[in-house]
Amino acid sequence: MTQRWRVLAAFVTAAALPVALDAHRLDEYLQASRLSIGRDRIDLEVDLTPGIAIARGVTADIDTDADGRFSTAETDAYARAVVASLTLAADAHTLPLSLSRHDFPEPAAILEGLGTIRLRVLAPMPRVSAGGHRVEYANAFRRDASIYLANVLVPTDRALTIRSQERDPLQQRLTVTVDVAKSNAGRTGGAAASLTVLWIVIGARRRAARKSAAQPPVV
Numbered sequence: 001m002t003q004r005w006r007v008l009a010a011f012v013t014a015a016a017l018p019v020a021l022d023a024h025r026l027d028e029y030l031q032a033s034r035l036s037i038g039r040d041r042i043d044l045e046v047d048l049t050p051g052i053a054i055a056r057g058v059t060a061d062i063d064t065d066a067d068g069r070f071s072t073a074e075t076d077a078y079a080r081a082v083v084a085s086l087t088l089a090a091d092a093h094t095l096p097l098s099l100s101r102h103d104f105p106e107p108a109a110i111l112e113g114l115g116t117i118r119l120r121v122l123a124p125m126p127r128v129s130a131g132g133h134r135v136e137y138a139n140a141f142r143r144d145a146s147i148y149l150a151n152v153l154v155p156t157d158r159a160l161t162i163r164s165q166e167r168d169p170l171q172q173r174l175t176v177t178v179d180v181a182k183s184n185a186g187r188t189g190g191a192a193a194s195l196t197v198l199w200i201v202i203g204a205r206r207r208a209a210r211k212s213a214a215q216p217p218v219v
Contacts, residue, residue, distance in 0.1 A: 052113030085141035
């Protein structure tokens with residue numbers, strides 16, 4: 001498959017996520033993950049949508065004091081439990097995950113099968129060299145009742161190219177091969193340094209010539 005078709009497939013998969021959210025079965029917990037890979041970090045978005053048949057159990061897991069509302073402490077605890085079930089690795093090195101944001105709907109929306117929990121997670125990328133690299137993602141949250149979607153977005157950094165995406169049959173695991181282009185910074189820096197030295201030499205010669213011209217002739 002050519003890179004053009006891979007990019008198109010990525011966009012099609014991303015565009016199809018809202019359709020999947022509407023079409024999942026009432027007794028399923030749909031978890032849709034999207035990765036955005038950069039040279040210094042990975043941004044991970046996870047959207048969780050419980051079907052109406054399991055919504056009461058999900059709200060009970062969040063609303064631990066059973067007062068009919070979601071407190072900040074309760075949503076924090078639930079979001080961190082989800083993140084604890086996720087793993088992300090780059091070139092076989094496990095990356096630390098940091099929860100940067102979460103948005104929870106009202107309990108009534110979840111009970112009606114209309115609410116989506118949205119998590120935003122960050123992972124620092126180690127310094128990567130030019131060439132191919134492997135990013136692996138896995139989601140093990142609520143395997144008893146969940147279906148999964150996993151996709152990687154087209155990088156905004158032109159130095160990065162997604163070469164392949166591989167998923168297991170359940171889409172709990174996503175393996176991405178990404179290429180990092182060779183940087184021209186070193187060659188550009190060397191050329192700039194050489195040009196600076198050249199201008200210094202030219203300037204010195206011009207100053208010497210002016211000084212020589214200003215001196216009176218020897219008789």
